[in-house]
Structure formats: C-alpha cells, structure tokens
C-alpha cells in the first residue's frame with residue numbers, strides 16, 4: 001500500500017452566517033450576537049511539512065498580510081507555546097476563499113492549523129482546549145474547531161450544535177472588501193434585536209442586521225443581492241459581508257444560475273454541510289493510520 005502523507009491536503013472550509021442579529025453591546029465594546037453558522041463543502045486547503053528544528057513559518061504569501069500576523073503562523077505558535085512541543089512546521093495555504101468576504105477564511109485556516117498540528121505533532125489536546133486557544137485568535141475560530149453547524153451567542157463562542165437543512169448555495173463575491181470594524185461602529189446599526197429561538201430562525205423570522213448598512217455603503221453588495229433575488233431565490237449576506245448567497249434546492253439549479261452571473265462578480269456553488277469537511281478529513285486519516293499500523 002502506498003503511504004499517504006498525513007500532512008497534505010487538510011481542508012479549511014468556508015462558513016455562512018445563515019442569519020446575524022445583534023442583541024447588545026458588551027462592556028469591552030464588542031457586540032453580543034445571535035447567529036447560525038453552517039459550513040460549506042468549499043474552502044482553502046493547507047499542507048504541513050513537519051520540521052525537527054524549533055521553527056514555524058508560512059511558505060505562502062497572502063495579499064496585505066504580514067508573515068507574523070498570518071493567522072496560520074499565530075495558531076501554530078500558540079499550540080507550540082501551550083504544549084511545549086519542541087519541533088516546528090512549514091505551512092502552505094492554497095487560498096480559494098476571498099479575504100474579508102464574511103466567509104471566515106482566516107479563522108478557518110487558523111482552526112485547521114490547530115486541529116491538524118494537534119494530530120500531527122501528537123500534542124493530545126481535546127477540542128475544548130483547542131477552541132479556547134482559537135477564541136484568542138478570532139471570534140469565529142471556535143466554531144471551525146468544533147466542526148458542527150452551530151447556534152451561536154456571545155461573540156460567537158457560545159455554541160450549540162444544530163442541524164439546519166443542507167441546501168445548495170450560489171455564493172457571490174461582489175468584488176469589494178468590507179471592513180468589519182467600520183460596520184460594527186456604524187451609528188445606524190440595529191443593536192437591540194430581541195432574543196430569538198431556533199424555531200424563529202427555522203420559521204424565517206431572522207435576517208442579517210448588517211445587510212442594510214453594508215448595502216448603503218457598498219452599492220455593489222446591494223446589486224449582487226438584487227441579482228440573486230431576481231433568480232427567484234432567498235438571498236442574504238454572510239457576516240459583515242461582502243459575500244452574499246442564494247439558496248437553491250438542487251445543485252443543477254444553483255449551477256444554472258451561476259452560469260448567468262454577471263462577469264464583474266466572482267461566484268461559486270457549494271453545498272451547506274453541518275459536519276465540517278475538516279473533521280471528516282481527520283476521521284479518514286485516523287482510519288488510514290489504523291490500517292497502516
């Protein structure tokens with residue numbers, strides 16, 4: 001049997017916020033949210049080359065991100081510091097997800113580093129410890145570490161697994177980058193949503209409160225949403241944008257709409273998944289490694 005290299009091809013899936021409400025503001029200025037996170041069967045891919053020497057570095061270059069600020073490097077250093085692991089790693093991200101698009105690519109990359117290196121280095125932390133470590137890197141990291149679609153509260157760290165339908169999505173990137181901090185500090189943002197339940201969400205009594213603010217500031221986002229609505233489907237923005245998604249019953253319907261997407265925008269079709277591709281990959285590797293022993 002050919003030996004599979006366990007460091008290659010780790011998925012870092014995108015997420016969608018199926019809705020996003022703000023219920024208040026915490027003393028530290030951060031906003032208390034309610035949201036549902038669902039993963040997509042689409043995202044970045046990471047390769048890891050383990051090093052005997054005490055060195056962590058990225059082999060990729062991301063537009064506008066300094067090497068030491070790269071969330072993959074920071075995640076690996078955090079795991080090394082917490083466990084005292086003496087060796088190192090060279091990390092390569094094959095980037096597919098647009099940055100600053102509300103698809104959580106940076107957070108997902110960081111979560112994949114924590115989960116993958118914990119397995120490859122044999123550092124033995126459980127997912128609770130990895131999620132705590134992830135929260136210090138970004139509010140969206142814990143959901144990617146836990147690996148199940150979730151009802152989220154707090155700043156996104158209080159997570160309850162949920163299993164909404166898994167439709168096909170056409171995700172459209174309207175070609176602009178939305179600065180999260182600017183949207184959260186907009187005076188017009190609705191910050192006093194009453195708390196809702198999962199049943200309210202499933203009955204369609206939920207939306208994205210950032211959407212009107214982003215649409216006002218970035219007309220391309222409004223245009224992309226209108227275009228999706230014109231395809232006759234439910235359309236919404238994810239997170240603080242800029243990406244928007246349309247919900248389709250079948251892959252064929254989503255792909256047919258994608259074919260007509262105006263060329264000025266980028267788009268992709270993906271299925272929603274409640275179990276993260278990252279965790280499916282980890283499980284497969286465990287099976288392969290048991291077979292090879």
Ligand SMILES: C[C@@](CO)(OP(=O)(O)O)[C@H](O)COP(=O)(O)OP(=O)(O)OC[C@H]1O[C@@H](n2ccc(N)nc2=O)[C@H](O)[C@@H]1O
Pocket residue numbers: 017029030031032033101102103104138139140154155156180181182184238239240241
């Ligand atoms: C709101 C979400 C939903 O997924 O939006 P997206 O970033 O995915 O679009 C995220 O939780 C965002 O998390 P993340 O992207 O890590 O935000 P950060 O970089 O920590 O925050 C950038 C800035 O936004 C504001 N901020 C962020 C999150 C929050 N719950 N309240 C806030 O007020 C703060 O001013 C913060 O300095």
Ligand SMILES: Nc1ncnc2c1ncn2[C@@H]1O[C@H](COP(=O)(O)OP(=O)(O)O)[C@@H](O)[C@H]1O
Pocket residue numbers: 062064065069070071072093097098099100101102103104105106107108109110239241242
């Ligand atoms: N490995 C990484 N991948 C993407 N973004 C990163 C990474 N490391 C740091 N960042 C920074 O995080 C910001 C947010 O990126 P991202 O998570 O893709 O968007 P969003 O939070 O809107 O979903 C980027 O603009 C970039 O400056």
